[in-house]
Amino acid sequence: MAKALIAAAYGKRPDRSYIGGCSNGGRHAMVAAARYGEQYDGYLVGAPGYRLPNAALAQLWAAPQWKALATPDASMPHPFNPTARIADLGTALTAAERQTVARAITLRCDALDGARDGIVAHTASCQAEFSLERDVPTCSGERNGQCLTAAQKSLLGAVYAGGKTPGGQIIYSPFPWDSGIAAANWAQWKFVNSQVLDPAAGYIFMTPPRPLDPFKVDIEDGFKAIFATDATFRESADAVITMPGKENPTQLAALRARGAKMLLFHGVSDAIFSASDTVAFMQRLDRALDPALAQGVAGGRSANFARYFPVPGMAHCTGGPATDQFDALTPLVRWVEQGEAPEALTGSARGAGNAGGVNAELPAGWAPNRTRPLCPWPQVARFQGGDLESAASFRCEAP
Ligand SMILES: [Ca+2]
Structure with missing residues (x-):
């Protein structure tokens, strides 16, 4: 419609077409890459919730378990409804405890x-090195913010594993351990939005639609309902909402045939859509293009049309202890229009004086204008010596 309107108004079609967004907008862009590969020249895919029904169900799986660890009857104002209150699930894992983690x-x-430098750039290696059990002190007495109880560790570990149905199916995706777990946005998603947004999954993502109490969801049944159809709802949420062919994304053929490009980014500390799920997409893409990569080696076959730039420490689309201010659009446009593939994005911290708004969650000691290269996965920004606050002192290297 937009292209027809442009043609009618200007007497010619647009020279180039781009689509982009973050979160559900990232999902839109990713679904468009699969469904409308012939329509756009560039796809800017931020924090794609490309398996949104699964992500929402994982939240609903965790909510009653957080509640069991929360201070009984602790409540807080409902963010949208001034006359209502919700459970204060943040008492299950306080800001001090998340700082400890x-x-x-x-x-x-x-x-x-x-x-x-307070940035965990080697995310993959961190998953092998970090142990919640070993590296975080277990409380020997009362909780004091400096330790986690065995029950807290058990639940946090299960949440980071992606949640499991009673029948043993992983509900969503593992989440990567990263430095941004103490970000306020992390708690907002896990403890607030799980009560006020994710229950909508019952109406939007399940067949047949049903009301959901966030603390009383039949997870096994809900998981099946994401994939279910009936006489009225003849397409499942998985078929409609998520990226078609996501398990084997060879259908990006139309996009590739057009010479279009995908630029993806994702905060590694995103609490609702997992950066690991975006890595999994890239791995499947590489394997689909080259089955010889089936062992899981990052071969980069996709690199001539799709590049993913993780943002260490960043929460959902923004914030966290991160260099979370970057221009991803200009590099995408250069890639599409000049054929210059992006070797790195440049991320800046939003410290004191930042015109785009100050990030209150930057660690003390960071230069207010710290910069870092954001490297195309699986490369890692490695320090080469020099000024620790400057992107020029780092280089994107093989992991
Ligand atoms: Ca570091």
């Missing part, structure tokens, strides 16, 4: 990229 992750993983 973030410190343990940083202690174990920060230097794996060659720089102790």
Whole structure:
């Protein structure tokens, strides 16, 4: 419709067409890459919730378990309804306790990229090195913010594994351990939005639609309902909402035939859509293009049309202890229109004086205008020596 309107108004069609967004908008862009590969020249895919029904169900799986660890009857105002209150699930894992976990992750993983700078750039290696059980102190007495109880560790570990149905199916995706777990946005998704947004999954993502109490969801049944159809709802949420062919994304053929490009980014500390799920997409893409990569080696066959730039420490689309201000559109346009593939994006911290709004969650000690290269997965930004605050001191290297 937009193209027809442009043609009618200007007497010619647009020279180029782009689509982009973050979160559900990232999902839109990713679904468009699969469904409308002939329509766009560039796809800017941010924090794609490309398996949104699964992500929402994982939230609903966790909510009653957080509640069991929360202070009984603790409540807080409902964010949208001034006359209602919701459970204060944040008492199940307080800001101080999340800081304790973030410190343990940083202690174990920060230097794996060659720089102790508060940024865990080598995400993959951190998953192998960090142990929640070993690296975070277990409380021997009362909770004091400096330790986690065995029950807290058990639940947090299960949440980071992606959740499981009673029948043993992984509900969503594992989440990567990263330095941004203490970000306020992390808690907002896990403890607030799980009560006020995710129950809508019952109406939007399940066949047949049903009301959901966030603390009383039959997870096994809900998981089946994502994939179910009936006489009225003849397409499942999985078929409509998610990216078609996501398990074997060879259908990006139309996009590739057009010479179109995909640029993806994702905050590694995103609490609702997992950066690991975006890695999994890239791995499937590489394998679909080259079955010889079936062992899981990152071969980069997709690199001539799809590149993914993880943002260490960043929460959902923005925020967290991260260089979360970057221009991804200009590099995508250069790639499409000049054929210059992006070798790195440049991320900046939003410290004091930042015109785009100050990020209150930057660690003390960071330069307010710290910059970092954001490297195309699976490359890692490695410190080369020099000014620790400058992107120029880092280089994207093979992991
Ligand atoms: Ca580091």
